[in-house]
Amino acid sequence: MQKVTGHAVHLPADRECRGAGIATGRRSRRQGMAGSLNPQRKIRMKLIEQSWEWAQKPDRPLECIESAGRTCYKSEDKITQGSAERFARMLVKSGHESVIEHAVAGVRFITNRGVTHEIVRHRLAAYSQESTRYVNYGNQEMTFIRPVWWEQSTEEQKALFIKACESAEDQYNQLLASGWQPQQAREVLPNSLKTEIVVTANLREWRHIFRLRTSKAAHPQIRVLMQSCRDGFQRQIPILFDDMQD
Numbered sequence: 001m002q003k004v005t006g007h008a009v010h011l012p013a014d015r016e017c018r019g020a021g022i023a024t025g026r027r028s029r030r031q032g033m034a035g036s037l038n039p040q041r042k043i044r045m046k047l048i049e050q051s052w053e054w055a056q057k058p059d060r061p062l063e064c065i066e067s068a069g070r071t072c073y074k075s076e077d078k079i080t081q082g083s084a085e086r087f088a089r090m091l092v093k094s095g096h097e098s099v100i101e102h103a104v105a106g107v108r109f110i111t112n113r114g115v116t117h118e119i120v121r122h123r124l125a126a127y128s129q130e131s132t133r134y135v136n137y138g139n140q141e142m143t144f145i146r147p148v149w150w151e152q153s154t155e156e157q158k159a160l161f162i163k164a165c166e167s168a169e170d171q172y173n174q175l176l177a178s179g180w181q182p183q184q185a186r187e188v189l190p191n192s193l194k195t196e197i198v199v200t201a202n203l204r205e206w207r208h209i210f211r212l213r214t215s216k217a218a219h220p221q222i223r224v225l226m227q228s229c230r231d232g233f234q235r236q237i238p239i240l241f242d243d244m245q246d
């Protein structure tokens with residue numbers, strides 16, 4: 001899993017999100033972090049960094065693309081060791097991107113609900129997302145995503161943010177206690193709530209997503225996440241992604 005902070009990307013050894021979090025409340029006060037404003041709070045929220053990992057690594061994408069693409073020219077006899085790389089590079093350079101659609105990849109993002117609201121606007125992908133209707137956050141610590149501009153924020157801004165998250169958690173739990181179901185109490189949950197989403201798309205669509213969501217015009221939270229994800233695609237399949245820069 002690739003944890004994504006403001007500008008740096010960490011490659012942790014394990015998949016455990018909890019370790020990356022800032023648990024608030026009495027414990028964090030002892031640790032000197034921005035924490036709960038109410039030391040009597042029994043329930044403690046967690047603040048973690050957004051991250052991503054492969055849900056479905058591309059399986060021999062260049063060979064798959066070459067095999068499909070050479071059908072156009074009936075040039076299968078030209079398939080040799082290393083020809084797939086040259087063929088895929090030619091496709092990208094010439095803009096013949098429909099052939100790239102034959103290869104797919106899946107990514108699991110752990111991020112906030114504001115970011116996933118933007119991700120799901122991309123129509124040429126399959127999505128499965130953690131449901132705030134069916135997951136009961138009253139049974140667990142509520143988890144929020146640390147904004148990527150956290151380190152540049154003042155202590156007052158950090159305290160205000162944590163207060164807002166704690167307040168949402170408290171109101172949610174009170175609504176559950178009053179008889180509302182999770183799908184009703186979720187109305188008070190904020191954009192910063194942690195969520196998981198698995199996104200499966202073909203590699204042409206991933207190129208499109210990275211182009212839009214790593215541009216300077218993109219929201220900083222999704223931009224940092226997608227820059228890290230794009231770098232992962234570049235490491236995995238440089239031929240198809242190494243032309244993509246910030």
Ligand SMILES: Cc1cc2nc3c(=O)[nH]c(=O)nc-3n(C[C@H](O)[C@H](O)[C@H](O)COP(=O)(O)OP(=O)(O)OC[C@H]3O[C@@H](n4cnc5c(N)ncnc54)[C@H](O)[C@@H]3O)c2cc1C
Binds near residue numbers: 121123213218
């Ligand atoms: C910086 C930024 C700011 C944004 N601000 C806003 C905003 O303020 N409000 C808002 O509502 N949205 C906003 N969006 C979302 C944006 O409008 C798009 O919905 C989103 O980026 C998906 O882009 P897309 O349609 O190109 O891509 P996808 O849905 O991923 O589609 C990929 C490509 O397939 C083709 N395609 C897909 N479906 C069709 C179709 N039905 N007909 C024809 N061609 C199709 C198009 O070529 C498209 O570019 C913003 C996006 C960005 C990047």
